[in-house]
Amino acid sequence: MKGKKILFFAVFLMWAYVPLFSASPVANQPVGLVVRSPLYGSETTGTAVDIIPFGTFSEQLGLSTTVQTFSGTATELQQRILMAVSDVSYPITPGDTFRLSYTDSVNRIVTDLQVDSNYTVDIPAMGTIDAKGMTLPQLKEKIFALVGTYFAFSNPQLTMTGTGSFFVTVKGEVNSTGSYPAWGLSRLSSVVSDATNFASSRDVVVKSLDGTERQYDLYRALRKGDLTQDPLLKAGDVVTVGRADRIVTLSGRVFRPGTYQLLSGENLKDLVTTYGGGLMPGADIQRIRVQRFDNDISQWNAEYVDLLQSDSSLVSYDQVVVDSIEQTTGSVTVEGAIRSDEAYDATTSTAIAGQASGRIFYQFYPGETLQQMVRSLQVRLMTSSDYEHASFIRNGKKQMLNLRGMLSGTDATEPLVLQTNDQLIIPFAQRFVTVTGAVTRPGTYAYVPDKTADYYIALAGGVTTDAYKPISVSVTDGSGNKMRSDSIVGKEYSVKVKENTFVRDLAPTVAVIGLVSSVLSILYYSVLTYKGVSSLQ
Secondary structure, eight states: OHHHHHHHHHHHHHHHHHHHHHOOOOTTOOSSEEEEOGGGOOOOEEOOOOOOOOOOHHHHHTOOSSOOOOOOOHHHHHHHHHHHHHOTTOBOOTTOEEEEEEEOSSSEEEEEEEBOTTSEEEETTTEEEEOTTOBHHHHHHHHHHHHHHHSTTOOOEEEEEEOOEEEEEEEESBSSOEEEEEETTOBGGGGOTTBOTTEEEEEEEEEOTTSOEEEEOHHHHHHHOOGGGSOBOOTTOEEEEEEOSOEEEEEESBSSOEEEEOOTTOOHHHIIIIISOSBOTTEEEEEEEEEEEETTTTEEEEEEEOTTTOOOOOOTTOEEEEEEOOOOSOEEEEEESBOOOSSOOTTTGGGOOSOOOEEEEEEOOTTOBHHHHHHHTGGGBOTTBOGGGEEEEETTEEEEEOHHHHHHTOOOSOOOBOOTTOEEEEOBOOOEEEEEESBSSOEEEEOOTTBOHHHHHHHTTOBOTTBOSSOOEEEEOTTSOEEOTTSOBOTTOEEEEOBOOHHHHHHHHHHHHHHHHHHHHHHHHHHHHHHHHHHHO
């Protein structure tokens, strides 16, 4: 029985851990940014052109291509009523119907009400309410107040029995100008599905009956969740869809390929990182393909852009393709305190501290040296990078490096030619000093240049009464080498104040001696007592 339990437990562990090992990354898809050596040069033109299908207006925004119509069935009517009464922002709409009941001190009165085209509600024998701009809860409160004026303690009740509907005119960059049915909770996005492929989702104007016009950005509404850009429609609204200024398509190794409309000032970097959601693993960011039609020669041309070095302006109908990275002779892994952003501003990248650890796969040129690679990646180093303690790993063997010497040209070591699977580890600079021993507050303190051990001992609250006399201070560097006690303390140094441990070490010894003495005394008196009892017998 015991053997069966062990076998069952082993099978369970195998079942639980198999998915973990099977979910390995796809082959040839490194997790990290791939950077090509500048020694390969920059090819700006090419012949690779793939004609990308142009996305429709509805596809750009994820809209349905068919207009939703109201069939008037009992189920749909009930659903609209439930939606209206459950939404506190439901606007009173012409055609809304209600049932009002109240007591006139003798009888229970029931009457049906309706909102007319002027947003007025007539209550028999009581008066008229102007419901324009009101929500359903506001109208209910107004009606109850009016009934209470005529009949105290009338216990009024208002029930919605139907929702109104109206038509909205849609014109501009649409397949055909027409009127579309809407109701109180219809939004702007529900009536623009008939827009052409060249319509602008960023420039949709709604003109109300009072003559006011407002411009809306449906991309921000439907892709960014900003509902202020997708307003509720009202009776008499006229929707005008403008023509897009710049429409470009994006495809390839991005998270959100599609057709997008760019605003003024937005270019290739915005298209890839913001609209496209960033690059997928294996994307070639140094050869972004921009395809543009040349009207003079009536053909498509391709231009390649290195997004790590520069941005590129786009014109309408450009087609941007992010191809997969091409395999070269080999790559070196660089990780640690280095920026691995897909696109960044090289003028400010070194000024950002506290950046999370990054990883870069550097595709080196045949015969390229380690020193050349370090200079190429210099703009990606951070203020928190530890230049003096980098390590280079080849075939499992580690070699310490001083990157500062390589960057300044003072490194006298023989140039090291890169090989496939080499690794360069750049640690983060640890800007602290550790204080231990006979101090009030032992711990880690921020490093301050040109300070001695006395400064950090003062930060730790000074020496305590159990410090060894005379005061003895030891200072060691980050590698464990002992330094002079009065020397300047550097980063990662340790300062220790020697403790007087004589009394502390003596206390356990005294306690043990006392315990042994007590045990011996007990045994001695036990023996004497036993002998006394025996002599009496």
